[in-house]
Amino acid sequence: VPSRRRRSDGLRLGLHSLPSPTDLTMPHRSPLVSFRFATAPLGTSRRGRMAMGIGSLMLAMLLAAGSVAQDEPTSSDSAPPAATATEPAPSTPGDAAAADSSAADSGTPETPTAEASATDTPATAAAAATPAADWYAQVDSAFKVYLLDPLNYVLFNSFGSEYLFGRKIPFVVAWLLVAACFLTLRMSFVNLRYFWHAIRLTKGDYDDKNDVGEVSHFQALASALSATVGLGNIAGVALAVGAGGPGAIFWMVLIGLLGMTSKFTECTLGQLYRKVNHDGTITGGAMHYLRDGLKEKGLGALGSFLAILFSILCILASFGGGNSYQVGQSLDVIREAAPILQEGQHPVIYGLIMAFLAGLVIIGGIKSIGRVASIIVPFMCVAYVGMALYILITNAAEVPQAFATIFTNAWSMKAGLGGLLGGMVLGIQRAVFSNQAGTGSAAIAHSAAKTDEPVSEGIVALLEPFIDTVLVCTMTGLVVVIAGGTWTPNEQLASLKIGQETTITVQNETGATSEVAQMVDSDYVHAQPLGTWENEAYGPLVAQRAGSSVTMAAVTGPKGLPFFRYILYGAVVLFAFSTIISWSYYGERCWTSLFGQGSSMVYKILFLVFTVLGSIVTKGNILDFSDTLILGMSFPNLLGLYILSGRVKRELDTYGDKLKRGEIKPNA
Structure with a gap:
């Protein structure tokens, strides 16, 4: 039984200086975190439960971030060729998202309808003139490296x-x-x-x-x-x-x-x-x-x-x-x-x-x-459904x-x-x-x-x-x-098997023209696996995920x-x-x-x-x-x-x- 003076605070977690994303390619055995366990069982108090939960979550995220960063290509040899190398770089963080032409992906790195592009980083896409835009790009890049990629790795790669x-x-x-x-x-x-x-x-x-x-x-x-x-x-x-x-x-x-x-x-x-x-x-x-x-x-x-x-x-x-x-x-x-x-x-x-x-x-x-x-839901449903009904009724023949x-x-x-x-x-x-x-x-x-x-x-x-x-x-x-x-x-991509090397045609940022890329790895290829839904009014917006x-x-x-x-x-x-x-x-x-x-x-x-x-x-x-x-x-x-x-x-x-x-x- 712990004494009053040494009452359990649960899991005490101390972080060393946080490495940069490039430093996270170090081996997993590197001491990113250190632990000191108290003498009483964890979770016996609210503070213990909070420390245990937050500490475990942070640990999983950091280790997963290291795993993802370690697996990513770090040289031009392993990185896929950019499908839009001849195109001008996007000017805003939002345009960087346009390179993801698989618009309804599941977020899983292994799925052909999704992609985890090594070249699609907001930091490189934010060729903006203002400090604010550059800061937004840095926040977006950190969001992907430290939160999105680790979650994909933990939740989906484990299951296959x-x-x-x-x-x-x-x-x-x-x-x-x-x-x-x-x-x-x-x-x-x-x-x-x-x-x-x-x-x-x-x-x-x-x-x-x-x-x-x-x-x-x-x-x-x-x-x-x-x-x-x-x-x-x-x-x-x-x-x-x-x-x-x-x-x-x-x-x-x-x-x-x-x-x-x-x-x-x-x-x-x-x-x-x-x-x-x-x-x-x-x-x-x-x-x-x-x-x-x-x-x-x-x-x-x-x-x-x-x-x-x-x-x-x-x-x-x-x-x-x-x-x-x-x-x-x-x-x-x-x-x-x-x-x-x-x-x-x-x-x-x-x-x-x-x-x-x-x-x-x-x-x-x-x-x-x-x-x-109870006020908002009926109102917005009636307004939205009414608008859609008008279009369907006035175009009933179609x-x-x-x-x-x-x-x-x-x-x-x-x-x-x-x-x-x-x-x-x-x-x-x-x-x-x-x-x-x-x-x-x-x-x-x-x-x-x-x-x-x-x-x-x-x-x-x-x-x-x-x-x-x-x-x-x-x-x-x-x-x-x-x-x-x-x-x-x-049809070319629909019949393509994972791991098969071939030359494929992909969409660029605008969704209107095509470039040629070499499939190196299914996780990184910029591709639209199923096809294209083209309309003069909103075709480019689909490519930008602006649903x-x-x-x-x-x-x-x-x-x-x-x-x-x-x-x-x-x-x-x-x-x-x-x-x-x-x-x-x-x-x-x-x-x-x-x-x-x-x-x-x-x-x-x-x-x-x-x-x-x-x-x-x-x-x-x-x-x-x-x-x-x-x-x-x-x-x-x-x-x-x-x-x-x-x-x-x-x-x-x-x-x-x-x-x-x-x-x-x-x-x-």
């Missing part, structure tokens, strides 16, 4: 991937698709059988004000929807079409339908294992059912590990896809309306404004977020052909099985990023709903992927396709109306803001589950810092970071859903029997 018809299929994509199919069959197609009942529950027909909880069914749904109906619906769909062709929309809709059951399962578990605090607040989510649910199965150690892993991934995902990505993509759209926010000038102003407004809301917790979301284009392209064999599978992968990645089914995030919001029937909240939650992906994403995709364009599959700008061009072009741009301005900002405030709650719940309730202010400050960073870091790095973390959350969560699916099935059968016997009745 499989070859199928000459194309690597990321394990995370197969993991999500198989789980969604399994749960849909396991729950006997609950997504179809209880669809209308879900609508009645959301309307409040079964609400009881005396039930335990903090928010109503509708407010919980609005809070979760505000985290999913975001820029993934606007930018993500356009990026999927630009990189994978119109057929990617088909796969987005399919995974949306299957994901309804994944969402039902995780949100039911969120209610089953939630905790009511002494002050009446609710804490719940994947970190609770992973820990407590698996403990009931005699898997306590595994459950604790998965809960900690999920919490860490969710915290980081809240900084990326739930925060910085939303700021960056919305900034791209409103720059046209606010010239002061142009790249290289004062983009940080937008980040500061968003951080200030978000801070005002997130201080109030889930009740404040629920109130704001809608059948658009559907035909989407379906035939989804199953097209023109580019071989490799091309077909590539479009499928892109569609699934963008759908999961949009609706987050299987990642476990929504269970945090739905666990706070007022109900004494956990299954009822799971049924409400299954509406999310339908609204988010099946409805909103489909309408966005139809608008982009109807706006016009030509999809040209790249929101693609949608802007589609709705304000000949098929739309000029004033639609102002509706889209408002929709984009509201989509981004609502997603930010909801993800702040997700991340905070995971943070406090690791470090205690008293540390929540530390998280909120860090979260708002990343809000500002979203206006500085380039789109390519933000998209990779967002995909990596949100997809990574599915690893621990879906493993828990497999193990606990039997409990959910029994609860669902019991709930169905109660409905049949009339024990659960709507309000008079």
Whole structure:
């Protein structure tokens, strides 16, 4: 037992002088960090838990950074030839992202639909004249070296991937698709059988004000929807079409339908294992059912590990896809309306404004977020869907052909099985990023709903992927396709096997011309593996990953109306803001589950810092970071859903029997 004078402070971690990125190529055995362990067990106090968690996270990030830097080419012999060597260098950090022509990549370095270019560094691209622009480029470069690359290395290289018809299929994509199919069959197609009942529950027909909880069914749904109906619906769909062709929309809709059951399962578990605090607040989510649910199965150690892993991934995902990505993509759209926010000038102003407004809301917790979301979500959905409906109705004659284009392209064999599978992968990645089914995030919001029937909240939650992906994403995709364009599959790249050396044609920064490059390594080649979606209005924007700008061009072009741009301005900002405030709650719940309730202010400050960073870091790095973390959350969560699916099935059968016997009745 330690004495009072030597009370445990947990893990004491001291850093030597931080090396430069080039110095990180030293062997892993170099003493980057030193440790001194106290005599008492770690985690016995809040300070111990905080030190252990933060110290472990920093250690993993630093070691991974060293691994990535060590593996990267350090000489011209190992680096791939630049495909655009004859082109003038980009002038801004944003233009550097244009070299990433695989617009909807997953963020995994091993996947052909993605890339981790050794030559695409913002520092070399920032040939800007102002000190501010140079500082932005340095921040962006540090973001990639010290955060994005290590996360990719830790989360994806460890798992590897499989070859199928000459194309690597990321394990995370197969993991999500198989789980969604399994749960849909396991729950006997609950997504179809209880669809209308879900609508009645959301309307409040079964609400009881005396039930335990903090928010109503509708407010919980609005809070979760505000985290999913975001820029993934606007930018993500356009990026999927630009990189994978119109057929990617088909796969987005399919995974949306299957994901309804994944969402039902995780949100039911969120209610089953939630905790009511002494002050009446609710804490719940994947970190609770992973820990407590698996403990009931005699898997306590595994459950604790998965809960900690999920919490860490969710915290980081809240900084990326739930925060910085939303700021960056919305900034791209409103720059046209606010010239002061142009790249290289004062983009940080937008980040500061968003951080200030978000801070005002997130201080109030889930009740404040629920109130704001219940106002914003219906308004922005009606405005955005109404705008899309106008375009579809006024161009009704082209809608059948658009559907035909989407379906035939989804199953097209023109580019071989490799091309077909590539479009499928892109569609699934963008759908999961949009609706987050299987990642476990929504269970945090739905666990706070007022109900004494956990299954009822799971049924409400299954509406999310339908609204988010099946409805909103489909309408966005139809608008982009109807706006016009030509999809040209790249048969040469679709049939190319990894490791095969050949000369290939790639897009340059503008997306309008081509250069020739030699494939040296699949991780570094600048390539568009699937093909090109070309349109005079927005073809170059796809190459720059400016998905929101693609949608802007589609709705304000000949098929739309000029004033639609102002509706889209408002929709984009509201989509981004609502997603930010909801993800702040997700991340905070995971943070406090690791470090205690008293540390929540530390998280909120860090979260708002990343809000500002979203206006500085380039789109390519933000998209990779967002995909990596949100997809990574599915690893621990879906493993828990497999193990606990039997409990959910029994609860669902019991709930169905109660409905049949009339024990659960709507309000008079």
